[in-house]
Amino acid sequence: MAGALNTVVGLAAYPILFWVLLPFKMHYLVILAITQVFCITFSFITNKLLVFKTAGNYLREYGKFIIFHLFYFGFNLIALPALVELAKLSPVWAQSFLAVFIIITSYFWHSRVTFIKSAER
Numbered sequence: 001m002a003g004a005l006n007t008v009v010g011l012a013a014y015p016i017l018f019w020v021l022l023p024f025k026m027h028y029l030v031i032l033a034i035t036q037v038f039c040i041t042f043s044f045i046t047n048k049l050l051v052f053k054t055a056g057n058y059l060r061e062y063g064k065f066i067i068f069h070l071f072y073f074g075f076n077l078i079a080l081p082a083l084v085e086l087a088k089l090s091p092v093w094a095q096s097f098l099a100v101f102i103i104i105t106s107y108f109w110h111s112r113v114t115f116i117k118s119a120e121r
Contacts, residue, residue: 001050002046002050002051003051005046006042006043006046006047009039009043010039010102010103011096011099013035013038014031014032014035014091014092014099015092015095017035018031018091018092018095028084029080029081031091032076032077032080032095033073036069036073036076040065040066040069043065043106044061044065047065047115048115051110052110052111052114052115052117054115061114061115064113064114068106068113072105072106076102079094079098080098083097
C-alpha cells in the first residue's frame, strides 16, 4: 500500500507542480527541486513507518535515505535537461520516465542499506 502511495505521489507531484507553476514562468528544474524536497520527505516517512517499520535511528536512516536521493537528484539534473533539450521530450514525460526508474531502484537501496534492522547489521 505504501509503495503504491509513494508511486502515485512520486509520479503525480512533478506534473501537478509543473502545471500549477507554469503561469509563474518557473523553470522546470526549479520545479524539479521543489518536487524532490516534498517527495523525499513524504517517501521517507511512509517507508520508515509503513514499509520497513524500523524503530528509532531516525537521523542515521534519514542520512542513508538522503544519500540515495541526492545521488539521483544529481543524475536527474543532468538527465532531465538532456531528455528535454536534446531528445525534445516534454518535461512532464521525461520526468515521469526518470521517476519510474528511481522508484524501482530505490526499493533495492532502502531494503538493503537504509532500513536494515539492527540484527541484520
